[in-house]
Amino acid sequence: MNSIFLDREQARASQFEAVWNDQLDAVFADVAPYYDQANLVASFGLWNGWRRKFISTIDTRPGANVLDVCAGTNAIGIELLNKEPSLRVHAIDRSEAMQEVGRERAEARGMSIDSTIGDVHQLPFPDNHFDIVTLQFASRHLRLAQVLAEIKRVLKPGGWFHHCDMLRPGNRFVEEAYYIYLRMCLTVTARVFGSSETALDCRRYFIQALRMFYSPKELSELLAQVGFSEVAHQPIFAGMLAFHKARKTIAD
Numbered sequence: 408m409n410s411i412f413l414d415r416e417q418a419r420a421s422q423f424e425a426v427w428n429d430q431l432d433a434v435f436a437d438v439a440p441y442y443d444q445a446n447l448v449a450s451f452g453l454w455n456g457w458r459r460k461f462i463s464t465i466d467t468r469p470g471a472n473v474l475d476v477c478a479g480t481n482a483i484g485i486e487l488l489n490k491e492p493s494l495r496v497h498a499i500d501r502s503e504a505m506q507e508v509g510r511e512r513a514e515a516r517g518m519s520i521d522s523t524i525g526d527v528h529q530l531p532f533p534d535n536h537f538d539i540v541t542l543q544f545a546s547r548h549l550r551l552a553q554v555l556a557e558i559k560r561v562l563k564p565g566g567w568f569h570h571c572d573m574l575r576p577g578n579r580f581v582e583e584a585y586y587i588y589l590r591m592c593l594t595v596t597a598r599v600f601g602s603s604e605t606a607l608d609c610r611r612y613f614i615q616a617l618r619m620f621y622s623p624k625e626l627s628e629l630l631a632q633v634g635f636s637e638v639a640h641q642p643i644f645a646g647m648l649a650f651h652k653a654r655k656t657i658a659d
């Protein structure tokens with residue numbers, strides 16, 4: 408990987424490692440029961456539409472073996488099974504609380520999603536194992552280059568990685584307006600849903616983490632640096648959100 412990305416990853420880790428290690432689990436344990444409703448409110452009802460649009464970009468052949476990384480409340484796994492019920496879907500997340508909500512949501516729909524509680528920096532799966540890996544709305548909380556290398560390792564040659572997240576808009580004016588909107592959203596949803604002090608304290612982190620994160624174009628470059636091929640992205644809302652896809656080379 409080139410030194411620009413190495414330095415950026417190092418800077419993100421040294422700035423945020425304490426939050427990642429010491430605070431995020433408590434935040435997601437607090438947020439788990441109202442996570443899906445809060446996202447719907449904060450996005451003015453657009454959340455589910457974005458997810459469906461993202462899922463529509465994934466080519467799901469019957470029986471494919473899928474891993475959803477940082478699966479949270481299983482929003483992606485459930486939507487994938489809605490699209491193709493014969494998929495074998497595995498979820499991994501560090502938060503018991505988020506996965507417990509996810510298990511209940513899947514069961515309520517008569518779906519089965521295997522769950523692993525663990526840290527995604529070292530995926531507890533064999534090499535060349537999954538046809539598809541997905542990662543949505545979690546990359547800012549990760550040493551991303553390390554996780555992308557792990558995702559590439561567990562993908563079968565020819566398998567696809569699909570990523571959806573809020574990213575740092577390339578345009579400075581859009582970026583500042585975006586942070587004002589996010590700060591307002593985080594405050595309103597925290598008050599409406601009665602978030603804990605830990606979750607409230609993390610509002611500044613959520614914005615800072617985005618300031619130091621990648622634009623859609625930079626994330627494509629990082630994917631290529633990690634060794635993925637056929638990297639492509641689709642910016643949504645002036646790059647505030649983007650869908651990325653990338654393939655593990657057949658020869659890898």
Ligand SMILES: C[S@@+](CC[C@H](N)C(=O)[O-])C[C@H]1O[C@@H](n2cnc3c(N)ncnc32)[C@H](O)[C@@H]1O
Pocket residue numbers: 431435476477478479480481482483499500501502505525526527528542543544545548549
């Ligand atoms: C904002 S939620 C996104 C959940 C889901 N992907 C979605 O789109 O709704 C972020 C999730 O990442 C998980 N997470 C953060 N860091 C992690 C790590 N190092 N290992 C495993 N899971 C992690 C959190 O527990 C949380 O469930």
